[in-house]
Amino acid sequence: MTVNDVSLAVFAADGPALARDQDATDLIGQLWGQDVDMIVIPTTRLADDFFALRTRVAGEIAQKFANYRLRVAVLGDIAEHVARSEAMASFVHESNRGTQLWFVPTLDELTGRLSRP
Numbered sequence: 001m002t003v004n005d006v007s008l009a010v011f012a013a014d015g016p017a018l019a020r021d022q023d024a025t026d027l028i029g030q031l032w033g034q035d036v037d038m039i040v041i042p043t044t045r046l047a048d049d050f051f052a053l054r055t056r057v058a059g060e061i062a063q064k065f066a067n068y069r070l071r072v073a074v075l076g077d078i079a080e081h082v083a084r085s086e087a088m089a090s091f092v093h094e095s096n097r098g099t100q101l102w103f104v105p106t107l108d109e110l111t112g113r114l115s116r117p
Contacts, residue, residue: 003110003114004115007038008038009038011040018041021060024061028065036070038114041073041075043077051078058091062101071102078092
């Protein structure tokens with residue numbers, strides 16, 4: 001799928017969870033050689049530790065994708081995680097202000113965001 005010249009790799013909601021940076025490396029390996037600008041990962045594919053910032057899982061996974069110059073969109077409802085943690089709420093807010101990591105509730109919202117100048 002391509003939106004506004006951004007090539008997306010949208011992963012299925014079911015499948016192995018990303019629980020550590022090696023899992024991100026494995027995911028990147030699956031995409032090697034493909035023309036992909038952004039990876040779309042459903043929240044169901046993220047281990048619970050991803051949403052507990054004290055574990056550093058979110059930072060390690062995000063950094064792994066950044067090292068390979070791949071943008072990431074986390075797709076799905078994360079309201080419960082944000083409500084439980086002020087740190088997570090800040091992380092999501094700051095991430096969504098940038099271009100590397102976005103948290104979006106729906107694919108329609110992601111495509112709308114990518115369509116904006």
